[in-house]
Amino acid sequence: MGSINASVDLRRDGEVAVVTTDNPPVNALKHEVRAGLVEALRQAREDGAVKAVVIGCAGRTFFAGADITEFGQPPRPPSLHDVIAAVEGMPKPVVAALHGTALGGGFEVALACHFRIAVPGARVGLPEVKLGLLPGAGGTQRLPRLVGPEKALRMIVTGEPIGAAEAQVLGVVDDIAEGDLTSAGVTFARRVVAEGRPLSLVRERDEKLSAEGFADAAETLTQRLRGQDAPAACVEAVRNAIVLPFEEGLRRESELFRRLVAGDQSKARRHVFFAEREAARIGDMPETTKPRPIGRGAVIGAGTMGGGIAMCFANAGIPVSVVDTRRDLLQRGLDRIAANYRTTVSRGGLAADEMERRMARIAGGTELDAVAQADVVVEAVFEEMDVKKQVFGELDRLAKKDALLATNTSTLDVDEIARATGRPRDVLGMHFFSPANVMRLLEIVRGQETSFDALATAVALGRRLGKVPVTVGVCYGFVGNRMLARRSAETERLLLEGALPQRIDAAVVAFGFPMGPCAMMDLAGLDVGWRIRQGRGERAVIEDALCEAGHYGQKTGKGYFRYDAGSRTPLPDPEVEKLILESSSRLGINRRPIAEEEIVERMILPMINEGARLLEEGIASRPGDIDVIWVYGYGWPVWRGGPMYYADRLGLARVRDKLTDYAGRSGDPALRPAPLIARLAAEGRGFGS
Ligand code: 3HC
Secondary structure, three states: OEEOOOOEEEEEEOOEEEEEEOOOOOOOEOHHHHHHHHHHHHHHHHOOOOOEEEEEEOOOOOOOOEOHHHOOOOOOOOOHHHHHHHHHOOOOOEEEEEOOEEEHHHHHHHHHOOEEEEOOOOEEEOHHHHHOOOOOOOHHHHHHHHHOHHHHHHHHHHOOOEEHHHHHHHOOOOEEOOOOHHHHHHHHHHHHHHHOOOOOOHHHOOOOOOOOOHHHHHHHHHOOOOOOHHHHHHHHHHHHHHHOOHHHHHHHHHHHHHHHHOOHHHHHHHHHHHHHHHHOOOOOOOOOOOOOOOOOEEEEOOOHHHHHHHHHHHHOOOOEEEEOOOHHHHHHHHHHHHHHHHHHHHOOOOOHHHHHHHHHOEEEEOOHHHHHHOOEEEEOOOOOHHHHHHHHHHHHHHOOOOOEEEEOOOOOOHHHHHHOOOOHHHEEEEEEOOOOOOOOEEEEEEOOOOOHHHHHHHHHHHHHOOOEEEEEEOOOOOOHHHHHHHHHHHHHHHHHHOOOHHHHHHHHHHHOOOOOHHHHHHHHOHHHHHHHHHHHOOOOHHHHHHHHOOOOEHHHOEOOOEOOOOOOOOEOOHHHHHHHHHHHHHOOOOOOOOOHHHHHHHHHHHHHHHHHHHHHOOOOOOHHHHHHHHHHHHOOOHHHOOHHHHHHHHOHHHHHHHHHHHHHHHOOHHHOOOHHHHHHHHOOOOOOO
């Protein structure tokens, strides 16, 4: 009894042995934890005075899973299977005491215990699919036995956890613990002993193992996950739970896990998992920097963007004022917010009373003085420098001392905006992506004078709003849109050289994006870029011609594609085809068929090239930051790891050679390989090195 090793502790409370793991921050089941658990269980088993065992964790959560940093390294026994065998081999009742997030291998350990109790706020789930994996420690065989294959499949393929209350209804947890969890666990264990309750193991149960509804659920759940290996493996494994004996199902699960964990898709997803967390760090920020407290927000501008941003605050429980100096626009904005919430309620995504609570957090006003109470002000007015500067001048006068002053500009110079105030250290960009209440990316634009604590505040706020914050430097378009501009330029060229919108989009969708560049432009509105280009004296042959012909995208029912009334399905448009062919012939271009492979390369390599320049200029701090931006802001297929990660997989020498070739053919100097690519390729290295 006592300390087993640095992570695991065993003590006795009367006849109950309490095994507690403390491996901050999330009690991942690293080697030392597994070894400690096996040893603690051995001691508890051999101790005649011990009649029952409680397994729990210190800190913020029960085991949140296997230790992902150990994947890809040589296995070190005892394995998670050995831990589970030690639990299941225990001739005395074992109770798992759950709090926080019992995920992946952590939940699988709990599933092997005889009983499970949880605090009301606990969540349990098998999120392995989000790492390109399937549960590999028996989860695909035990969960279907506990909740039925259909429900288990839903949890495993979506990776979404469930709360304690639902877990109790489903029979996953036996009791909800009020008060201190460990005491509740001990009390529960004593009761089991006193009542002589039978020690049933999940693996021995089969009363719920029915195939009913399974095939349909498998079909609907995986329909939109084409190209991904893990969901299909999850389906196969859960089906095995129905048709194969337990041990055989377990053996197949291990095989599938080994194959996935060594595969490219899981490696890519693990890269994104760590890059996402790394992106929240700001390299030169002193460790002592503390974010400022945020109790109230204000959003200036009640347009689509402003409304979406206000919803983010309300959803996160932060009261927010929406200010628009024009009463009609304010009302329209508030109506739009209410309509958005109503849609979510009608689709079952939100309870009606929760909608009321969220709406109650949003106060509308036409006077800018409403910002005086706010700890953070996000400006989302018209994208014009003079307008923004005027707003920031006013904010400087009205906002309270130490308030964070953020602009949601997507193109303008944040430093110039900051200079419109007497407190540029409090000013930065918070670039939300449309629709702001849905898209998870948040580019935090660091100005020359932005202070560390303002930055730390923006990052912390971003996470509170459920966003993935990535800090970037000031330049036109920042990271995401500057790279996107390269893709748009290449789309124009492809259209002129011989491809049609439907062909380009199909190639990009086949690569794994949810939509192609043309459908995306139609959704965003072609007129936005057109106006910006007019202001900058730039031209895009096809896009401008489309705008001149009134093709603004979905909002006018026609853009690169045409849309039937009330529909969002892009349909090929003969009028657009004609316009494209005429543009080619006017420019004397002989159209040719373009292979899908070439389309994909030309959609992706110019972006990678621009990403390299952003790294050289220090606008992006890490290649992983760029990957995170593209995954969370632009639908880059996460199982391909992001553009910079993908470039490393292709090999930078190949990237360099292809770019050199395309630069020569197009005569566009922007396509010449960035010096960083040339240097890394010559050294045989990648961005990740
Ligand atoms: N292994 C190793 N490190 C992990 C980890 C894990 N399973 N889960 C989280 N971490 C690390 C993070 O990298 C981060 O490290 P950092 O501070 O150095 O950046 C730190 O723990 C804190 O993580 P978060 O910032 O994500 O903390 P949150 O409080 O926001 O979220 C969480 C906590 C919900 C547990 C979230 O971290 C999470 O979802 N983790 C992954 C859970 C998971 O996927 N589990 C399954 C693993 S695979 C498995 O179990 C295979 C098995 O079936 C065999």
